Amino acid sequence: MRKIYLEDTPLQDAQREFVEKITFDRKIERVRTTDALGRVTAEPVYAKVSMPNYHASAMDGVAVLAVKTHGADEKNPVRLQQGVDYAIVDTGDPIPSGFDAVIMIEHIHQVDEHTIEILEPVAPWQHIRPIGEDVVVGEMIVPAHHALRAVDLGALLAGGNLEVPVLRRPKVAIIPTGTELIEPSETVHNGEIIEFNGTVFASYLKEWGAEPIYFGIVKDEYAVIKQKVLEAARIADIVILNAGSSAGTEDYTVHVIGELGQVFTHGVATRPGKPSITGVVEGTPVIGVPGYPVSAYLSLEWFARPLVYHYYGLIEPKRAALPVKLGRRVVSDVGADDFVRMTIGYIHGAYVANPLTRAAGVTMSMVRADGMLRIPAGHMGYEQGEVVELELYRPKEQIDRTTVITGSHDLSVDVLHTLLRKEHPDRFLVSSHVGSMSGILAIQKGEAHAAGIHLFDEESGTYNVPYIEKHLKGHDVVLIQLVYREQGWILPKGNPLGIRCMEDLVKPHVTYINRQRGAGTRLLFDYLLKKEGLSREAVYGYDREAINHLSIAAAVAGGAADVGLGIYSAAQAMGLDFIPVAEERYDLLMTKRFYDSPEGQMLVHVIQSESFKTEMEALGGYSCRESGQIVFEN
Amino acid sequence: MRKIYLEDTPLQDAQREFVEKITFDRKIERVRTTDALGRVTAEPVYAKVSMPNYHASAMDGVAVLAVKTHGADEKNPVRLQQGVDYAIVDTGDPIPSGFDAVIMIEHIHQVDEHTIEILEPVAPWQHIRPIGEDVVVGEMIVPAHHALRAVDLGALLAGGNLEVPVLRRPKVAIIPTGTELIEPSETVHNGEIIEFNGTVFASYLKEWGAEPIYFGIVKDEYAVIKQKVLEAARIADIVILNAGSSAGTEDYTVHVIGELGQVFTHGVATRPGKPSITGVVEGTPVIGVPGYPVSAYLSLEWFARPLVYHYYGLIEPKRAALPVKLGRRVVSDVGADDFVRMTIGYIHGAYVANPLTRAAGVTMSMVRADGMLRIPAGHMGYEQGEVVELELYRPKEQIDRTTVITGSHDLSVDVLHTLLRKEHPDRFLVSSHVGSMSGILAIQKGEAHAAGIHLFDEESGTYNVPYIEKHLKGHDVVLIQLVYREQGWILPKGNPLGIRCMEDLVKPHVTYINRQRGAGTRLLFDYLLKKEGLSREAVYGYDREAINHLSIAAAVAGGAADVGLGIYSAAQAMGLDFIPVAEERYDLLMTKRFYDSPEGQMLVHVIQSESFKTEMEALGGYSCRESGQIVFEN
Structure with a gap:
């Protein structure tokens, strides 16, 4: 393959050019x-x-000829004979020939079975629904x-x-390419990646009104890909080729399109989504979208969506926008339009947004995103506290009803979530895992309603309260006991290296996996090291950080580490061994205002419920002996 | 049937009670x-x-063990051997056992086929996507x-x-009742009404996520309706019974529900939609919705939609809202929540809204509605010029791109619409038919971009300009010639009454159908009467008004009138006779600002196009000999 480089075409130019160059043959x-x-x-x-289709009575009553009622009043009632002067009609009945008005049943005085009296004249066409x-x-x-x-x-x-x-709905061919791809499965072997972009593309396309045609996985072979693209271009109105859109040695898309037709754009000035390709083969537009899911979905939205609406002669609906305050600084490269997935919390009357990971490979960040921040090329980003406008990915009325929990990660928060939704379907909960210390800071900055924390204080030998007293002076908060939980060594099944105590961690060939700075579990580990007089440098892998218990367990399960510190349920979830080290208190820190609100009380009731206790203790490694008690209040 | 009366339950109370009393058995x-x-x-x-599911390379490059690169710099490059110290990996490949970092291909210096040089150390886990x-x-x-x-x-x-x-999707049974109902058809006989509410209900329900079950038309017979409701209550999660929900003698719904189960509400304080019923039969919620389509759709949205979302444990999404200025006064009864269908025009930077008909039988008013104004009970309405908030029925971005044409009705406006959309799919056009004089007033009040007018001035013997000079002093407008058209007598096929001239209209037994006040055609008729020395009173039916040419033709076709004044194409559409009376000038009056805008010029180009001329003249009764010429400008 000839080595080629990606361009930096401004997104809007690439979009405009693409739509302008495509003429659809609409059926x-x-x-x-x-x-x-x-x-x-x-x-x-x-x-x-x-x-x-006929003059219809608009009332239940009698049809009359209006002229015959002229002159009627209380003193000179007009008498009408059924069959001659009037006919009975119900709402919707046709007006019989020879009549031109309807009198409501309530305004008629029945004299005898076939005679009525009228006390006031009626206008022609009264209470008649005319034809058409x-x-x-x-x-x-x-x-x-x-x-x-x-x-x-x-x-x-x-x-x-x-x-x-x-x-006719536009047909859109979806061609996933990649030798490592497998169809969705519950068992995935080393080197295999589940192909799921195709389903996401198909679902988006259906929402936009197109008819997706899934071509099935195609291996990374130039000739095969070329054959499939040609086939697709002949039967579809739009072709989507997934992955291989960059400029590496196995990135065939640009060459295939160039050989079969014409490439318009290869590379747009965006982050993520840069390796996007637009072109045409035999009159059919072809889009090369990047492999990483987040880049792929954005690229699809940039290039496929406008084409579908263009096909229909409709304009693209816009997402709703919401002005939000930034909880953190968000920096941006100057050369590209930056698209940053954001969470939004509605905290005590203000919308506060924070960036999610920018890694293009993290599908879950799209699942969790409440909104998208677009930072135009030429802009270096925004400072903390600045108000910016986001495109909403979740309806505002949901965001308004969402309790935001941050801080440390614990399974109890997922259980709370499930129980809360069950009892209050009109309430939502989102949780993010940033570690205990960041949780305290989020409460301080007004970015969350509550934070899960488990911070051990060496001096006092107690949990959480000393940290609150230090960092949240002047903030009204309430600390609720959530669970007691066991922390311990998470080890491969059968503990092959025979790890039992702290000293075993500094032996040669033992690789540790640590938690991120500010995580309660990391503080606990530091305390344990100090107590045993061991240095951090002696622990191989001390600097390798995982962001939650499950990631620690995943690292051990996958052989990337020999041991990590974490909770029992995480070890159990992956079938690993577990040696208890300490029982710790995991509390929920709430703002006083949230605690006092109906939503706060809903949450407290769930924490105090039997269902919560039963579900947590069934997980193993948890005790709910004080769940829901107030530990501290200021 | 026992006579019963409708209640005036406040809508929100009826809604709340209904949802609270229903517990779904969710599958x-x-x-x-x-x-x-x-x-x-x-x-x-x-x-x-x-x-x-494995540690994957995030780049094309080589996998290495990070410790082996320590100490590398420009002066002391580290040499690595393939198979021993490094392995080649592409993006997505698993990291081979024994390696813990990836170096990008661009940062490698190839010494020979199996040897590379590294010029700087790498950190463990660099460019590796970790498990999970x-x-x-x-x-x-x-x-x-x-x-x-x-x-x-x-x-x-x-x-x-x-x-x-x-x-499982909630099943919703739809039972249309009515002896006059027929399944949709192209031929409708006297007394037959096409059943279309069922399709509208089913479509709304599908949009909300429910599974509609259409029961087919049921005759107005108590026993049959009762049997169907019981059957539906046993297989469905929600039952909708259409029509028969009021308190007339053939309104069985409330009795059926009462006998089979329990009625919660019969009658809500709304206009339209008052005869709505909620109740329960064998644990299944039953909704009695009114027969008139607009009442029916509102009632469905008030009572069925919350139940569907309640079933799912979701909250109902809200429609977007838009503040608009009222073009006319909108009055309201104090006792009820008033729901007024509105058009919205985005005219020179302002959103101006006007009410559509309030008749509950006019489905087209729901098709034409851009928004809905809710006037709460206890409120007497709003004055012209007041700013009120509407619920949007059409996306704001469409309203923003819509050209608003009002004034007189002519088929040329529909043709303009079609041609404009064909050439500019991102532009929309709405037209309302209010008559020529109201069209001039709409331009004066800033409620439209353009108005179709054909106002004959007796004094000068000319069209339109004298009226503009009189009513639009100080307004910058441009008058464009649109079409010349023939006005004439629209008569039943074969002209059974032998109508030839004005004198024939005042003969006994000749019923005339007139146009509404302010319509150019009415002014023309008045002029013709005056010229012949005939009085208005002598014309039977002079006060009977139809609001457009097609309605005149429909009245003649249906036998409601013997003659009316109108255009050739309307007579032709309904297979009627036509005797030409006058050729008149139908012009398009535009604000100067619209005329000068790109959108205005798009419209002018369409008017001047050959396609417009061809299509109009093919209709018959039209001449486009001066179409697109400027008649007047100030």
Whole structure:
């Protein structure tokens, strides 16, 4: 392969050029109106019949000829004979020939079975729904390029349109490439990656109104990829080629498109998503999207979504925007549009946003994102406290009802989440794992309602309170006991290196995996080292950080480390050995304002519930003997 | 039937009570994750495998053991042997055993085929994606009661979840009742009404995530309706009974529910939608919705939508809101929540809203509505110019791109619409038919970009300009010639009454149908009467108003009138006779600001196009000999 380099085309230029260069061959099909929800009209549709199709009574009453009621009043009632002067009609009935008004049943005085008296005159056409009041023959019901809604279908049927001409959904071929890819599975071997981007692409495309065609995994072989792209270009309206879009030796996409057709853009000035390709093969637009999921989804949204709307002759709906205050500084490269996934907390009346990881490989960051911050090229970023506008990824009314818990990671927070949702489906909870110290700082900065903390203080030999007294002077907070839990050595099954005590950790060939700075578990480890008079430098792997208990266990399970400090349930989840070292107190620190709020009390009730106790203790390594008690308040 | 009366229960009370009294028996089913878009989780879902499931190279390069690179610098390069000290890895490859870091290919100096030189040391774990970087075994991917989005499906698959436990969609039975109802058809006989509410209900319910079950039309017979409701209550989670919800003699719903179960509310304090019923039969909620379509859809949204979200344990998404200025006064009854369908125009930087018809039978008003104004009970309405908040029924970005044409009705405006959309799919057009004089007033008040007018001035014998000079002093406007068109007598096929001239209209037994006050066609008729020395009173039906040409034709076609004045194409659309009376000038009056804007020029280009001329003249009764010429400018 010829070595080529990525360009830095500004995103909007690449998008504009792509849409301008593509002309779709739009096919029309007729579908039953009853099945046409969400379809887009190909032509204007006109009414074939009127609704109503006859003059209809708008009331229950009698049909009369208006002129015959003229002159009627209290003193000179007009008498009318059934069959001659009036006819009984119900709402919706046709007005019998020879009548031109309806009198409500309540305004009639029945003289005998076939005679009524009228005490006031009526105007012609009173209480009559005229022909075509709703829809009149020949009237345009919906224009062309109109996405049909529920009410449109009603009006189309009312106008006698049993079928409607719509644009055939654009077919979008999805071709995942990669020799390491496997179809989704519960068992994954070394070197295998589950192919899941295809499902995400297909789901997005369906939401936008396209018809995805999944081609199945294609190996990284130039000839095979080329054959598939050609095949796809001939049957689809748009082709998506996943991965191989960069400029490495096995990145074939740009060469394949270039050989079969024309490349418009290779590389956009964005972060992530830079290795995006646009081009055309035999008149069909082809998009090369990057392999890392976050880059891939953004690239799809930048290039495939506008094409789908362009096909339909519709404009792309915008995501709602929300101004938020930044909880942290967010820096940006000057050369590229930066897209930063953000969480948003609605904390005591203010929207506070914080960046999630920027790693393009972390799908979960898209799952967790409440919004997206776009930092334009040429901008170096924003300071903490600045107000910026985010595109919302979650409805604002959900964000408004979400309790934000941060701090240390513990499974009890997931259990709280599940129990809270079960009892209060209109309340939400998000938790982020930043470590105990960062949790305290988040409370200090007004970025969370609560924080899980387990900070051991060497001097006093107690947990949490000394840290609160030091860092949260002047802040009104309440500390609630959540769980007691066992920390211990997480070890491979059978403990092959025979690790028993602290001294075993500094033996040669023992690789440790540590927690991040500010994590309670790391402080505990430092305390244990100090107590035994061991130095940090003697521990191989001391600087290798994992951000939660499960990651520690995953590292041990995968052979990346021989031992780590963590909780029992994490070891159990991965079938590992566990040697208890200490029982520690894991508390929930709340702002006083949250504690006093209805939402805070909901949470406290869940913590004090039997269900919480039962579920936690069933996990093993937990005790709920004081769960829900107030430990400290200021 | 026992006579009963509707209550005036406040809407929010009725809604709250209904949701509180209903407990759903939620069923769980497992679906393939690839098919789970939009489904709602029944339980939290945890990762079964980690993603990646092994330590993976994050770059193309070589895997090394970090300690072996220590001390490397420009002067003391470290040499490494392939197979011993390093291995070649591509992005995504597993890190071979015995290595703990990756060096990018660009930073390597190849000495010979199997030897490389390193010029700086690397840190352990550099450029390695650790096990579980994205998803780690045991991690909660999504909580319970979560509506699954595209990215969620990706994360679920990445975590090895091939299936996902979701709540079975709630089944909603739809029972349309009415002896006059027929299934949708292109031929409708006297007394027949097309049943289309069922399709609208089903479509709304699908959008909300429910599974509609359409029961088919049921005749207005108490025993049959009762049987169907019982049957539906046993198989469905929610039952919708359409029409018969009021308090008339044939309104069986409240009796049926009362006999089979319990009625909670009969009658809510709303306009429209008052005859709404909530109740329960054998534990299944039953909603009686009114027959008129607009009342029906509102009632469905008030009572069925919250139940569907309640079933899922989700909160109802809100429609976006927009503050608008009222173009007209909107009055309201004090006793009820008023729901007023509104159009919104974005006219020269301001959002101006006007009410559509309030008739509950006009489905088209829901099709045309851009927003809904809710006037709370106890409020008497709003004055012209007041700013009120509307719930949006059409996306704001569409409203922003919509050209608003008002004034007189002519088919040329529909043709303009179609041609404009074809050439500029990102532009929209809405037209309302209020008559020429109201069109001039709309331009005066800043409620429209353009207005179609055909106002004959007796004194000067000319069209339009004298009216503009009189009513739009100080307003910058441009008058464009749109079409010449023929006005004439619209008559039943064969002209049975032998109408030829004005004198024939005042003969006995001749019923005329007139246009509304302010319509150019009405002014023309008045002029013709005056010219012949005939009085308005002599014309039977002079006061009977239709609001557009098609309605005139519909009235003649349906036998409600013997003759009306209107355009050729309207007569032709309904297969009627036509006797030309006058050729008139139909012009488009634009604000100067709109005329000068890109959108205005787009419209002018369409008017001047050959396609417009061809399409209009093909309709018959039109001439485009001066289309697009400027008639007047000030």
